[in-house]
Amino acid sequence: MRPFTYLRVLDVATAVDAIATHPRARFLGGGTNLVDLMRENIERPDMVVDISRLPLIDVDELPNGGVRIGALVRNSHLAAHPLIRTRYPVLSQALLTGASGQLRNMATVGGNLLQRTRCPYFYDTTARCNKREPGAGCDALEGFNRSTAVLGTSDNCIATHPSDMCVALAALDALIEVQSVRGVRRIPFTEFHQLPRDTPQLETQLAEDELITAVELPPLPVAANSRYRKVRDRASYAFALVSVAAALDIDHDTVKDVRIALGGVGVKPWRAYETERLLSGAPANDESFRRAADAELAQAVGRSGNHFKIELARRTVVATLRQLRDTGGAA
Amino acid sequence: MAKVRMRINGRVRTLGVEPQVSLLDALRERLDLTGTKKGCNQGACGACTVLVDGERICSCLALAVQYEGREITTIEGVAETDLAHPLQSAFIRHDGFQCGYCTSGQICSAIGMLAEHAVGAPSAVTEHLGSVPELTDDEIRERMSGNLCRCGAYNGIVDAIKEVAKL
Numbered sequence: 001m002r003p004f005t006y007l008r009v010l011d012v013a014t015a016v017d018a019i020a021t022h023p024r025a026r027f028l029g030g031g032t033n034l035v036d037l038m039r040e041n042i043e044r045p046d047m048v049v050d051i052s053r054l055p056l057i058d059v060d061e062l063p064n065g066g067v068r069i070g071a072l073v074r075n076s077h078l079a080a081h082p083l084i085r086t087r088y089p090v091l092s093q094a095l096l097t098g099a100s101g102q103l104r105n106m107a108t109v110g111g112n113l114l115q116r117t118r119c120p121y122f123y124d125t126t127a128r129c130n131k132r133e134p135g136a137g138c139d140a141l142e143g144f145n146r147s148t149a150v151l152g153t154s155d156n157c158i159a160t161h162p163s164d165m166c167v168a169l170a171a172l173d174a175l176i177e178v179q180s181v182r183g184v185r186r187i188p189f190t191e192f193h194q195l196p197r198d199t200p201q202l203e204t205q206l207a208e209d210e211l212i213t214a215v216e217l218p219p220l221p222v223a224a225n226s227r228y229r230k231v232r233d234r235a236s237y238a239f240a241l242v243s244v245a246a247a248l249d250i251d252h253d254t255v256k257d258v259r260i261a262l263g264g265v266g267v268k269p270w271r272a273y274e275t276e277r278l279l280s281g282a283p284a285n286d287e288s289f290r291r292a293a294d295a296e297l298a299q300a301v302g303r304s305g306n307h308f309k310i311e312l313a314r315r316t317v318v319a320t321l322r323q324l325r326d327t328g329g330a331a
Numbered sequence: 332m333a334k335v336r337m338r339i340n341g342r343v344r345t346l347g348v349e350p351q352v353s354l355l356d357a358l359r360e361r362l363d364l365t366g367t368k369k370g371c372n373q374g375a376c377g378a379c380t381v382l383v384d385g386e387r388i389c390s391c392l393a394l395a396v397q398y399e400g401r402e403i404t405t406i407e408g409v410a411e412t413d414l415a416h417p418l419q420s421a422f423i424r425h426d427g428f429q430c431g432y433c434t435s436g437q438i439c440s441a442i443g444m445l446a447e448h449a450v451g452a453p454s455a456v457t458e459h460l461g462s463v464p465e466l467t468d469d470e471i472r473e474r475m476s477g478n479l480c481r482c483g484a485y486n487g488i489v490d491a492i493k494e495v496a497k498l
Contacts, residue, residue: 003350005350006396008397032392035392039372048350050396052397076447079452092460097455100477101447101476102440103477105386105388106389330460
């Protein structure tokens with residue numbers, strides 16, 4: 001690992017000040033992604049600003065019935081929190097299917113939002129990757145691309161967004177609060193991550209001098225009946241081939257309210273707006289579920305190794321909605 | 332060079348480390364606590380698992396400087412007396428290892444896992460998140476999935492943990 005300067009900060013003002021004055025610095029939270037990338041020489045910061053002791057570790061109920069989650073809450077603590085388990089079970093489940101017990105104890109919510117892709121060509125510094133080295137080209141397009149995305153891709157990048165937590169947050173209409181020396185702003189979750197287009201190195205709306213301070217969940221009654229279903233090569237401790245975060249409210253066999261997002265298939269956590277639009281007010285039967293899944297996946301582009309994901313996503317969407325309808329959510 | 336003070340296995344230790352030194356390397360190379368093993372060095376195998384303030388983490392992805400002032404327990408410190416920790420004895424009784432390379436991590440991980448379960452934490456195979464799950468074989472396997480055993484001693488590992496969980 002390249003040597004760097006280490007700075008521990010204890011308050012948010014000092015943290016954002018440090019990043020504003022050191023453009024080649026990186027914030028260090030749990031370290032589960034950044035330390036690995038630094039060891040692989042993919043991240044090469046001159047300075048590491050350790051934010052892990054900032055007082056952003058609370059999960060609080062908001063006056064409107066929503067929940068505010070500090071950016072440094074550990075993944076395991078958030079998954080086990082009673083408010084999340086009962087009101088947003090899809091989020092608990094998504095967190096619990098990610099990584100391992102040890103890593104969930106380290107990884108933070110803010111860090112999870114900024115998790116980098118696990119595309120093998122992004123990690124392989126001898127390969128071409130537009131995300132790692134803008135303009136270099138993309139070896140995944142014609143290469144070993146079984147794990148790559150089918151939604152939102154461009155000719156420059158087909159890397160999958162790896163997070164499970166983010167898929168649940170995309171479905172839950174979350175807001176991200178960020179802070180810099182210029183002030184505080186809030187970003188709707190589905191606008192936070194960007195499509196790769198011609199600039200796959202730019203993954204989020206976050207400016208270089210901004211710190212994620214919190215994630216807010218709105219009050220969302222439909223989320224009480226929600227679950228996360230993850231399909232992968234082995235039963236545990238693996239990234240998703242396909243995942244579905246869904247919340248469903250049915251009244252007299254008709255879909256009253258629905259939220260749905262897909263993981264493992266998108267270049268960003270993929271909110272399935274088309275599926276939601278078709279389901280809203282539709283009969284809660286398998287035929288509607290299939291049609292709604294197809295509507296979202298019509299825009300999917302498969303490649304040599306990952307074409308199977310389109311059919312797998314379709315079936316997983318239908319299976320998850322059916323499960324919510326017949327046996328209910330995970331709460 | 333940063334000066335880092337940590338309480339390791341009950342003893343306060345001070346050491347000088349460069350910021351890029353991992354907690355794993357600090358333990359093994361600077362403090363001669365070689366019970367903690369280096370497997371993949373990228374958080375995928377769990378051989379480097381230690382307890383920090385009672386919670387299990389992968390020490391290979393931890394920078395030592397970040398753990399200033401924390402309480403670290405390694406396999407050398409899990410036994411409370413001269414006797415082995417109950418999990419150490421159970422691993423021997425149930426053949427929970429063959430080559431032994433993953434065992435330190437398995438045992439530290441199991442200690443952390445049992446503590447998580449004791450405070451009612453759910454897992455990915457917990458059917459209803461609202462209730463505290465029983466430690467079935469499925470629950471143990473899911474909760475221990477961050478520790479790989481290339482000899483394949485998983486059946487013995489699950490039996491050993493199950494026995495101690497019932498104590």
